[in-house]
Amino acid sequence: MKLQGTSRINEQGHLEIGGKDTVELAASFGTPLFVYDTQMIRERAQAFHEAFRAQGVNYQIAYASKAFSCLAMLQLADELNLSLDVVSGGELYTALEAGFPMERVHMHGNNKAPEEIDMAVANGVGCFVVDNFHELKLLSKAAHSHSKTVNVMLRTTPGVEAHTHDYISTGQEDSKFGFDLSSGQGDEAVAEVLADQAMHLLGFHCHIGSQIFDTTGFVMAVEKLYSYIASWDETYGYAPEVVNVGGGFGIRYTEDDDPLAPGTYIEDVIEAVAREAKQRNLSMPEIWIEPGRSLVGEAGTTLYTLGSEKDIPGVRRYLSVDGGMTDNIRPALYEAAYEGIIANRADEPAKTNYAIAGKCCESGDMLMWDLPLPDAVAGDLLAVFSTGAYGYAMASNYNRVPRPPVVFVENEEARVVIQGESYADLIKLDQPLHAPVKA
Ligand SMILES: Cc1ncc(COP(=O)(O)O)c(C=O)c1O
Numbered sequence: 001m002k003l004q005g006t007s008r009i010n011e012q013g014h015l016e017i018g019g020k021d022t023v024e025l026a027a028s029f030g031t032p033l034f035v036y037d038t039q040m041i042r043e044r045a046q047a048f049h050e051a052f053r054a055q056g057v058n059y060q061i062a063y064a065s066k067a068f069s070c071l072a073m074l075q076l077a078d079e080l081n082l083s084l085d086v087v088s089g090g091e092l093y094t095a096l097e098a099g100f101p102m103e104r105v106h107m108h109g110n111n112k113a114p115e116e117i118d119m120a121v122a123n124g125v126g127c128f129v130v131d132n133f134h135e136l137k138l139l140s141k142a143a144h145s146h147s148k149t150v151n152v153m154l155r156t157t158p159g160v161e162a163h164t165h166d167y168i169s170t171g172q173e174d175s176k177f178g179f180d181l182s183s184g185q186g187d188e189a190v191a192e193v194l195a196d197q198a199m200h201l202l203g204f205h206c207h208i209g210s211q212i213f214d215t216t217g218f219v220m221a222v223e224k225l226y227s228y229i230a231s232w233d234e235t236y237g238y239a240p241e242v243v244n245v246g247g248g249f250g251i252r253y254t255e256d257d258d259p260l261a262p263g264t265y266i267e268d269v270i271e272a273v274a275r276e277a278k279q280r281n282l283s284m285p286e287i288w289i290e291p292g293r294s295l296v297g298e299a300g301t302t303l304y305t306l307g308s309e310k311d312i313p314g315v316r317r318y319l320s321v322d323g324g325m326t327d328n329i330r331p332a333l334y335e336a337a338y339e340g341i342i343a344n345r346a347d348e349p350a351k352t353n354y355a356i357a358g359k360c361c362e363s364g365d366m367l368m369w370d371l372p373l374p375d376a377v378a379g380d381l382l383a384v385f386s387t388g389a390y391g392y393a394m395a396s397n398y399n400r401v402p403r404p405p406v407v408f409v410e411n412e413e414a415r416v417v418i419q420g421e422s423y424a425d426l427i428k429l430d431q432p433l434h435a436p437v438k439a
């Protein structure tokens, strides 16, 4: 695997990230450990900004905070002039506590609870990405009761299928997300929002899926959406101020992945919107996107310590790490592929294929099935690449495994941004039946 960002192999043959030796990071903070190369996040955000500026359109880049949310990450996103996609009261709370400007927060969710809607209205989020009719009712009620006008984006499902894993594909008709366009749900929703004094219709949103490597799906979604926008223009004299094409821009997990530069997605989307709008005599809307993975995915590396080995001659050599599905559920959930190296002997050539197992009581707790490594022994440090998105964010305490710490590294400095959980943390919400009877 080609090293990315600030990662390099230093004179000791150790993997270094952000000028920090990963062997030292593991010694200081323990393993498993999530290490984020924050310079890489800055560069990614910059690349998206530059791509938009080059096209001269008004835009917002909303970081999809579901990919990785914590106070420090959201403060970094703010520093990078990103807006923020939040999907729950908890993500919104994190944004509030981070001091993220609420006017740049976009409130998502396919089943927003009345309390979450109320919280978002009260705090003045920039817009609601409304998913369904139930939510429209709740939102209207909340907006009226706060005597506020709320900005609304309608989430639509344009009927475009992204070529990705079924579970991370969202733009197809048969999806739990958004208003279905072909059955007329979009028309009804537009009428409802336009008729409500407490709502301002900003425009339309679609998100076709994740880990997408070409622009065809985005262009098709724009074309499809515009065929409806044209009819809403005719019927209601309404044209959108904003079109949001979601996130889903692919990243490199393995050598087989060949992601496009951020600029390519942006150029193709803008070209498609400009063409569609012009053809229908509509003004060019602002273009918004919602990248998660492409901002933080490749910036994250997980460090594990290798432990037990099991060799089944002629079948497979298993090596176990001190984490697994509790810090990275993606291989078990989506058969997601990863690559890694022995971080303390990063200059040695690979000799043997290993199956990398987690420590949970599940046969499916496998991180990789065929990872070529130099002969590895217990105590070696395994670095798994591109774990920055939906790794920590989807971590669990299954088997009562504490969630690992997270550090940001940059310019030879490491900073803990999420502490590792202790065993005491694991039981802090437990309510015992009685005081423990100690023998
Ligand atoms: C509505 C929406 N926007 C943005 C994203 C971010 O996707 P990704 O992290 O693949 O860029 C997602 C997740 O797939 C999503 O559901």
Ligand SMILES: N[C@@H](CCCC[NH3+])C(=O)O
Binding pocket: 066, 167, 168, 170, 210, 330, 389, 390
């Ligand atoms: N969690 C997912 C993708 C879906 C995210 C949001 N719709 C992943 O790890 O790839």
